[in-house]
Amino acid sequence: MDTSLLLAFCLALGAMLYSTVGHGGASAYLALMALFGLPPAVMKPTALVLNLLVAGLGSLRYLRAGQFRWRTLWPFLVGAMPFAVAGGAIHLPADLYKPLVGIVLLLSAVRLLWPREIRAMHESRDPPIWLAIAIGAGIGLLSGLTGTGGGIFLSPLLLFLGWSMPKPLTGVASLFILANSAAGLLGNLASVGRLPAELPLYAGAVLLGGLAGTTLGIRLEAPLILKALGLVLVVAGVKLLGLF
Template sequence: MDPTTIVWMALLMGLAAALYSAVGHGGASAYLAIMALFSVAPETMRPTALALNLIVSGFAAWRYFRGGQFNSGLFLAFAVTAVPMAFLGGRVQLPPEIYRPLVGAVLWLAAIRFLWQPARLAERTVRPPRLVIVLPTGAGLGFLAGLTGTGGGIFLSPLILLFRWEEPRRTSGVAAAFIFVNSAAGLAGNVTAVEAMPAALPWFAASVAAGALAGTWLGMEKLPRPQLLQALGLVLTIAGAKLIFS
């Protein structure tokens, strides 16, 4: 990569990290889109996105945990089955023609709900889920996370909020931790691809770290709950577009 390309990619990744970390996400889908835009080799894209996900989601999880915006029981219930399945998903190589448009359409449907009457959605009463639902759901989300090269939070957050399992800000904390463990497992499952990471990775890492610092501050302290849901709707719209049109 030439220096100009590296600078533009780093700036775009930093902006993506700020937006995604505001809702507890790592931004892998955005990093994949940015790398595709600049014609990065496919074998480089997934491990690079997962590595950047680790930085952003790890920092976001720590910030939300320190701020008391975390539900450890809900996180563990999803993570216990998701992590091994993310490892398996990271080892699978499938043609994207079928699953990517379907997943993108699902994200768009969720985005519509978050952008429409977010105040009403934010005020609903929370009800804890049953393990018989959470455990298989976590397994499915983990496998999908490893398969797509994302941390799975882009799928987890809508489920938690739509089924009223937690309120928006604590959902962001759970999603950030979920993304971190799944990204680590997915990267471990595809460990041979680590050798394909770009030499410019330190620059990308510094940019997304700065973006995560700004984004988590915005998500934890500045955005009211309805606006937090609208931000999540925007993130889902972008991620869905990336999956459908890439």
């Protein structure tokens, strides 16, 4: 099989898994492109563009399904977007942040996959606006630096602090990732010139994967959404730790 077709197939699988929980899949795309030997300069803008497509599809479908809450989202967006632009313009050595973030994601995954019930399964409360803006700023900067949409950081935080139930979390995460990915790409517009010629193939693949994943996300019950999110965090954490 042609290498580009094989990568496109793998990207579609990544999009399907991530979009099930409202994520765009950037961390999976970065891992896959690294495995297939794409140049680092190409990986970040490509991951953000694919993230925009899948998160846009997810936002539309989860909004139409009623799986969303604006009050949960907007304070995080206010803090995140300007810092995502700033983070997108900064280039740091990967070894400064990847191991730490990978460990945090794996610890979050363990908690989600643990049999003990999470309070947000049954009730949630609104996050304090000032705190959500501050947290959003940190997530925005981190997502801009890493070339991701920030959903892998936001979703477990909302659950663990009891600020969102699993179903509306999918729509909140999708819209957050959509806005944050656009901001991150805006912060490094020059990188768009490095997009690969195979981008239309990859875009079609992730949209098909996203269509399948969002269909699952709309139909799955809350406990299964948590397990799927835990699996997503394992994949992202292992990738950031450089274990594959």
